[in-house]
Amino acid sequence: MKKLLHEASLERPLLGDGAMGTQLMIAGLEQGNCGEVWNLSHPDRVLAIQRRYVEAGSECLLTNTFGGSRIMLNRHSAADQVVEINKAGVAIAREAFGNNHGYVIGDIGPFGGLLEPFGDFTEAQVRSAFEEQAAALVEGGADAIIVETQTSLEELLIGIQAAQAAGAKCIIGSMAYDVTLDGSTFRTMMGVEPERAAEFMEEQGAHIVALNCGTRMDMQRALTAIKRYRSATSLPVMVQPNAGQPKLVNMKVVYDETPEQMVRGLAPMLEAGANIVGACCGSTPDHIRAFRQVMNEFLEVRGVALERSPA
Numbered sequence: 001m002k003k004l005l006h007e008a009s010l011e012r013p014l015l016g017d018g019a020m021g022t023q024l025m026i027a028g029l030e031q032g033n034c035g036e037v038w039n040l041s042h043p044d045r046v047l048a049i050q051r052r053y054v055e056a057g058s059e060c061l062l063t064n065t066f067g068g069s070r071i072m073l074n075r076h077s078a079a080d081q082v083v084e085i086n087k088a089g090v091a092i093a094r095e096a097f098g099n100n101h102g103y104v105i106g107d108i109g110p111f112g113g114l115l116e117p118f119g120d121f122t123e124a125q126v127r128s129a130f131e132e133q134a135a136a137l138v139e140g141g142a143d144a145i146i147v148e149t150q151t152s153l154e155e156l157l158i159g160i161q162a163a164q165a166a167g168a169k170c171i172i173g174s175m176a177y178d179v180t181l182d183g184s185t186f187r188t189m190m191g192v193e194p195e196r197a198a199e200f201m202e203e204q205g206a207h208i209v210a211l212n213c214g215t216r217m218d219m220q221r222a223l224t225a226i227k228r229y230r231s232a233t234s235l236p237v238m239v240q241p242n243a244g245q246p247k248l249v250n251m252k253v254v255y256d257e258t259p260e261q262m263v264r265g266l267a268p269m270l271e272a273g274a275n276i277v278g279a280c281c282g283s284t285p286d287h288i289r290a291f292r293q294v295m296n297e298f299l300e301v302r303g304v305a306l307e308r309s310p311a
């Protein structure tokens with residue numbers, strides 16, 4: 001039987017994938033349209049993106065289900081397809097691995113609003129939406145669940161508990177940090193510091209502590225975050241920074257870090273003990289290919305054999 005993701009990640013670092021959203025745009029998805037519906041309407045295009053990540057060396061793929069909760073899909077009148085969209089997301093990622101061994105991580109993004117008393121959503125609504133999505137991802141055969149781009153511990157907890165209720169064997173909590181205006185530190189929009197997030201995730205039974213996306217969270221800041229996580233928990237750490245900052249060029253959002261620029265920050269992260277490394281918004285298969293090369297060199301120097309045996 002395949003090792004659980006968090007166990008495998010402690011034996012040697014694993015390579016994640018790059019962005020999905022920005023790749024869907026390149027494949028023709030229009031801004032504001034629902035990328036998750038493509039799991040049913042254009043599965044070939046989603047598969048092609050994930051295959052490119054596997055070819056580049058990804059060992060973990062996040063399903064194309066970031067906005068796949070009922071609350072998010074309802075904004076695109078697709079709430080009646082929650083189960084199908086999430087199950088198809090798992091199946092497409094699995095297919096992308098072909099004969100390669102790899103981990104399919106079922107992706108649950110934020111529900112896209114605020115909880116009462118700050119917003120209009122009750123905890124019960126969000127809980128039921130996350131439980132439904134997590135159940136579909138686990139039933140579809142996901143190896144792990146990631147509750148990602150989180151800014152509040154309240155919403156994170158609902159996601160972790162939904163994954164637990166669904167019977168997920170590996171649960172990843174992933175926070176999005178913003179660098180403060182003076183540049184001295186970073187915390188989430190809701191004021192959560194990395195040490196607190198790591199302690200909280202461990203207390204609540206998550207298996208991997210992660211960060212993704214965020215504002216001005218470049219490779220250097222992500223390295224600092226790894227160290228701060230490490231100081232607060234012994235759980236494996238996963239990082240997926242953005243490819244630099246978004247810029248508007250010809251009315252299109254582009255990210256300004258090339259694979260060459262981004263990959264410079266990778267070796268220090270591996271040395272600091274990152275267990276799973278991927279990238280978020282704006283990154284491409286070329287970024288992941290560059291990561292693969294540096295990671296292979298890192299493993300080679302340490303005499304770690306790379307096995308990409310059939311699943």
Ligand SMILES: [Zn+2]
Pocket residue numbers: 212213214242280281
């Ligand atoms: Zn992102």
